Amino acid sequence: MFPPGRRRPDAPRPAGGLPVRYSHHQWRRACAGVAAAALLTVPAAVGSAYAATAPPAPSPSASASASSGSGFTQLTPAVTARLDAAIQKVMREANVPGVSVSVSAPGKGTYLKSFGVxxxxxxKPMTPDLFVRIGSETKTFTVTALLELVDQGKAGLDDPIxxxxxxVPGGGKVTLRQLAEMRSGLPSYTEDPAFVQALLSDPKRPFTPQQLLAYAYKQPIQFxxxxxxxxxxxxLILLGLVVEKxxxxxxxxxxxxxxxxxxxxxxxxFPVGAEFPSPHPxxxxxxxxxxxxxxTTDWNPSWGWAAGAMISTLPDLKSWARTVATGTLLSPKTQAERLKVVPTGIPGAGYGxxxxxxxxxxxxxGSLPGYETLTVYLPESQATMVVVLNTDILDGKTEPSTLFGQAVSSIVTPGHVFGLPVPEPRPSSSASASASASSSSSSSASSSSSPSSSSPSSSSPSSPSSPSSSASATPSSG
Incomplete structure (x- = not known):
């Protein structure tokens, strides 16, 4: 998963149609009346020329206060109330059953709450301790494993696969670096009609890495x-095999x-099959x-393997956010390489x-059927934001995890709003129209928040009912 406001690139396309992608985060492809399965949430911008760059420059106001972390709003009771209202609004409008949200920064306080069911x-109420499937966030673990081997001299980023x-088709020209930063030109197996049919006709079936590659190799090279x-x-399947070898x-x-x-x-x-630790939503x-x-609780995520099969919890993801962004498991040189981003075709968004x-x-x-997550870290303020929810059903055109990330960041880091332009409409699971995702649910909230280190307070948000109009035409991270 990646780009806010865009659908996963591994998503299905409408029967016989072009993939509905978000430039670099585009995803979803349905084939011959079959809805494509979506795994990650990362933008896939088809078309920008490569240029390794530093992360997008922060706004002047944000950089001026970076050292003190003043770019992050103090989590006072009033701000906490605004966050409560914003999260509940997204829940109602996107018809999300349950969500847990954590956002914090040193000296600014911690917000940690769960809403819904x-x-x-x-x-059963949603709680922050539940295990969830994290989809494409698995990529951060797989690539970290690869980069550790790079540090050990057992692999080279500029080596051909x-x-x-x-x-591998054209494997003599495709480097490990290009695989990790999504510039290989190799097709995604998740866009192959036969794969989509096999997965959705039997979501509990296991897949091997070799089977996944076979689906990919049937398609033409993209560029x-x-x-x-x-x-x-x-x-990522290929990088996972490199790590093993x-x-x-x-x-x-x-x-x-x-x-x-x-x-x-x-x-x-990293599950072997469909196992799922308890408790989970x-x-x-x-x-x-x-x-x-x-x-989808017992669907087998083996089809995601190194690209999207892992399981985690909100507390672990919060810790991992800092580890990934600061490179504590890697050498400074390798971490610097990791943070270089390539254009995705979406303003303000890059992929490293x-x-x-x-x-x-x-x-x-991360996103795969039934679950979405978002785990990000803002170095300027040493801020961490994590969102986990138990649905991947789009709100119109936008990933629900992106809507939450945008709503929360617009309050706590107005100079760094996590969001992207809205993508093309998501194709339906059939050749005709999008399937309607209508289900009403009641929600309760289990929560804890503290402006600083004070004891948590609890609140009981209103429960989301049937979906209303889409939250906005603003970006969301798929």
């Missing part, structure tokens, strides 16, 4: 390596031992063959090595 059938993996930015999940370990074991353990993430895991999607809303930079917020978003 984790299970619409039982009314053919040095490690045979049989010459390095020419453009194009969000492709295929890139060069480490001599299964990817999940390497990530556990060399990434999760050193980072202190005890509630983050039920996930709701309309990415189905008939377009009807389905519960497995990370996004949107208006200064560094991290990634």
């Amino acid at each position: 984790a299970d619409k059938a039982t009314g 053919s040095k490690y993996i045979k049989g 010459q390596p390095g020419a453009k930015y194009f969000y492709s999940n295929t890139n 060069q480490s001599g370990m299964p990817l999940r074991d390497f990530i556990q031992q060399k990434v999760l353990t050193p980072a202190g993430l005890k509630n983050t895991s 039920q996930g709701y999607t309309n990415q189905t063959l008939d377009g009807k809303v389905a519960v 090595l497995g990370i996004i930079n949107v208006q200064g917020w560094i991290g990634h978003n």
